[in-house]
Amino acid sequence: MSQLTIAIDGGATAAAPNTDLGGTVNWVLPKPTDALELRLLWRTRGIGTTDMQVVDRVRFENPKPMEHRAFRLRLPPGPYSFSGRLVSLGWMLELVALPQQESVSMDLVLSPTGQEIVLPQEPAAP
Amino acid sequence: MKARDNPFAVDRVLQWRYRPQGWDWPWLLQRLDQLRYRAAIVGPEGSGKTTLLEDLQPHLHALGYQSRWLQLTSQQRHLDTAQRAMLSPLGARDVLLLDGAEQMGRWRWWWLRDRSRRWGGLIVTSHRPGLLPTLVQTASSAEVFRQMVQHLLDGAEVPSDLEHVLREEGGNLRGALRRLYLRWAHRQEV
Numbered sequence: 543m544s545q546l547t548i549a550i551d552g553g554a555t556a557a558a559p560n561t562d563l564g565g566t567v568n569w570v571l572p573k574p575t576d577a578l579e580l581r582l583l584w585r586t587r588g589i590g591t592t593d594m595q596v597v598d599r600v601r602f603e604n605p606k607p608m609e610h611r612a613f614r615l616r617l618p619p620g621p622y623s624f625s626g627r628l629v630s631l632g633w634m635l636e637l638v639a640l641p642q643q644e645s646v647s648m649d650l651v652l653s654p655t656g657q658e659i660v661l662p663q664e665p666a667a668p
Numbered sequence: 669m670k671a672r673d674n675p676f677a678v679d680r681v682l683q684w685r686y687r688p689q690g691w692d693w694p695w696l697l698q699r700l701d702q703l704r705y706r707a708a709i710v711g712p713e714g715s716g717k718t719t720l721l722e723d724l725q726p727h728l729h730a731l732g733y734q735s736r737w738l739q740l741t742s743q744q745r746h747l748d749t750a751q752r753a754m755l756s757p758l759g760a761r762d763v764l765l766l767d768g769a770e771q772m773g774r775w776r777w778w779w780l781r782d783r784s785r786r787w788g789g790l791i792v793t794s795h796r797p798g799l800l801p802t803l804v805q806t807a808s809s810a811e812v813f814r815q816m817v818q819h820l821l822d823g824a825e826v827p828s829d830l831e832h833v834l835r836e837e838g839g840n841l842r843g844a845l846r847r848l849y850l851r852w853a854h855r856q857e858v
Contacts, residue, residue, distance in 0.1 A: 585679075587671055587672045587674075587677045587678075587679050588671030588672070588674065588677055588678065589671070589674075589677070589678065589846060589849050589850070589853070590678060591678060592678060592679045592682075625670040625671060625672055626670070626671060627669065627670070627671060627853040627854070628671055628853065629671050630670055630671040630672035632672060660670075
């Protein structure tokens, strides 16, 4: 089983829109692997169908069995990370080994305040 | 509770796969072969038909078939132009998986069934029998619902009124899980 890790510079887990996000990916690959791909994506979770969009990808070709490589991504202007009772939108980085599709992911908050936007909620039902 | 923390969020529910009841996969694949891959998964709403159809895909791929997926709903009751165009190149190694076949009108269904003779197969889900020979009849049960809820709550206390919730939803597992989602959504954060 592959060991995959993602580390963001400074250990950040939140970032502002329209800024650069840098970090390092590490891997230990027991099987031959064509490439690894780092994906920046958002997805919704909640009561309805999950929506997801990959907004950027970085491909690491010809990986050695054990290696680390740096990455830098430009974060988009939005959508911001938010949470309500019925739907949440969260960002994540996902590192995928190809073609076997083993992966690891880490959550990321995209927000100008560094915190996810919490939607106002009506009073709780009795 | 925030949606992302809700144990009954749809993405978590969808991780639960169909649990065969009274049959196993070798039997099902043998029966499909006997039916020349023209068969229906029949059952009421929220009983696992779509999940079972999804779970069938890797088995078909392992047998060398390509699967194509189409879904009809009460909002879209017939194939649109793009979907019909997708059918054109299908051949002897293609199996069309059609979710919600009961939505189609009779003439459109006959047209599709006739066209499917050129394909490797046509497997549908339907609320009612009769469109194609029945492969499996799905049904929800209080026990399956309890197992799902236990799994989703991951050790947390399971509500004592699960049977009532499922009954209130007419046996529709999807509806019953949605009801639990809303119950959890209105809980105060601890």
